[in-house]
Amino acid sequence: MKRVVITGAGTINALGHSVPDTLEAMREGRCGIAELDFRDVDRLAIRIGGQVRGFEAEGRFNRQQMTLYDRFTQFTLTAAKEAIEQSGIEFHGDTAARSGVVLGTAGGGVSTWDDNYRAVYEEGKNRVHPFVVPKLMNNAAASHVSMEYNLKGPSFTVSTACASSNHAMALAFQMVRSGAAPAMLTGGSESMLCFGGVKAWEGLRVMSKDACRPFSANRNGMVQGEGAGVFVFEEYEHAKARGADILCEVVGYAMSSDAADIVMPSKQGASRAMAGALADGGIDAGKVGYINAHGTGTAANDKTECAAVADVFGPHADNLLISSTKSMHGHLIGGTGAVELLACIMAVRDGVVAPTIGYEETDPECALDVVPNEAREVPVEYALSNAFAFGGLNAVLAVKRI
Template sequence: MEKHRVVITGIGVISALGRNCSEFWQSLREGCSGIRPIKAVDRTQLRFSNVAEVCNFNPLDYFEEKQVGFLDRFAQFGLIAAREAVDNAGIEWTQDLRERTSIVTGSCVGGQTSEDQGFVELYCNQRKNLHPLTVPRVMANAAASHISIEFGIYGPAFTLSTACSSANHAIGQAFWMVRHGMSEMAIAGGSEAPFSLGHLKAWDAIRAVSSDTCRPFSKDRRGMILGEGGAMIVLEPLEAALARGTHIYAEIVGFGMSSDAHHITQPLAEGAQRAIKAALQDAELQPTHIGYINAHGTGTLANDPMEISAIRSVFGTHAEQLALSSTKSMHGHALGAAGAIEAVATILALEHGILPPTANFTEPDPQCDLDVIPNKARESQVEYALSNSFAFGGLNAVLAFRRWE
């Protein structure tokens, strides 16, 4: 089967770091954190108070009131990101292209806000009937469906849910579909809005959330910080992008995945290694080709040394020459949207020749003894980069990107 080179011609993002790619990138390069006290719920009922929230978000700035009734917050984020990605890709839709375009999205919890509201109405307020649009708001594929409706896209559209690896799995599947000619174009990414009280109480119970902020790879790290938002990218064959003279942000060159087959919450370095190796093999790259890794880097005691161990195992002595950072230190851990937000961060880093930092870093941890770009962005012309996602359930997904000249 003929393989096409696949490039990214559109990117869109909304997160705690900004409402679009320009704002997002400015915050990343300046090392600005979007972590602050939560406003969505009463934080006095939680053990933690800080999250990475899209502040002062009003859906009526983006949607008509009637449309808002169909859209949970997570689907709103996905559609807003898709609009930006499609717009800056400069797509001229034809009937044939609409039928040959795929949509692949990722979400960990779907319409969590709407679901929580329904339970409050049912169990607390003793309502006999729920909102009639509860099901279409809750379903995890809502973002994919609304993207399809808005742009009149008739090709395959589906959603993957693999916890924190959801968006990487979605982008990887879309990449393979375009590479092998199954789709002429794809819109892929993820979105998440997990800030309902019920869901936050569940995170409270697992004791994985930091009491102050997220400081990945730092010796005094205390855990993750939850985030929200959405990011989408447009993928198409290189020859199609060149033919229409559109801007190319980067090339996607490889995708690898694995399962730990180990533990439902405790990560395993061997599983992460397999996914990294699979991505390198798929991209036909040697470890020495990689210059930057956007790490999964959650800031938990278990994840960070596991990831460093996996990187050292795969890259050997070259690990000492690698630069890696966790942008979750700024935009938080957006669960099923994390991989998409971090893919956009990696793509922009390659395009601008600036590697985003690991913010909030205080002191080195002997178990995390690689170059984690502490606190300040760094100018560096890197040709190849990886973006890691390692999820609960031991589900791992790694993307490989190449700078476009």
């Protein structure tokens, strides 16, 4: 089995248009959630979200590309460019032939769906653009990344609701660790912040109208976000041979299915995923210093996740730091695990644990150290990133300081 390291990271989200900007915002406990700004937002009951501001696609992509790139693809290519530039990796020859891209998204081209439904049903048009299907398909971002960077190995998209990115990164990790690929681009993206995307989530009645307050007793729901996170997962010796700057090591993963309910979380399913990641990485539970929680800010998720942490870590749970950065950037649905992995990298590389902001009242059912409101400087050797999705699909990644 090969060792797997991360040599590049890129992102765009409500906190920043790059990794340094995002990590600075996390360290400062800055909130990227604000009033939404798009067509017909006044018709929505939910009018807040972690929207990416100041992103001008026209200055990044030409007219032909714009006909093919939905907003989620634009975000993905922006994050991938940053990750590859930081990594310094080049894809040619055997490296290009065997390396690939695995990305997660839940909705794919939601904005494209929304625009074209409007055109047909509201405006009465009988034709849509011939590239609507390749623009909205879930694998569009992965395909364009593979074409942009000459990635000819295994390339595909994973769609498992809110665990999509973690499932994608787990599969990329597995491919590099097994020797099937020397490097993989992986992560995820989402852009559901349009009228139809938010209206659909309103129907679930799990959305907050004012703020995301994970673990706080007065929490009242989740807040949607948008953006992307992309990483270069690379075989350790391959990275070392070319003198790459290594951000951290990926050491374990696990996936589980609740097999119970389509929307309600399960303590047992979450516990199996966390315990499985520890077992896969050969990690002593007492050495884990930080967990980036799924932490949606809903009543059901937060207490279930805390119970699962207590179940897996036992007495050590009292010494763990566990925070939800969704309180700052919102819930990126299929892209959320990718952006949240940045907080785990910051914890093990820089010794800074991102806070759970908006925390106001202690909840006895969430009686863990949730790093309320202010970041904390503390050495962290191992960190876990949790993702627990609708459909009862769970994926947990474990990373290590190197």
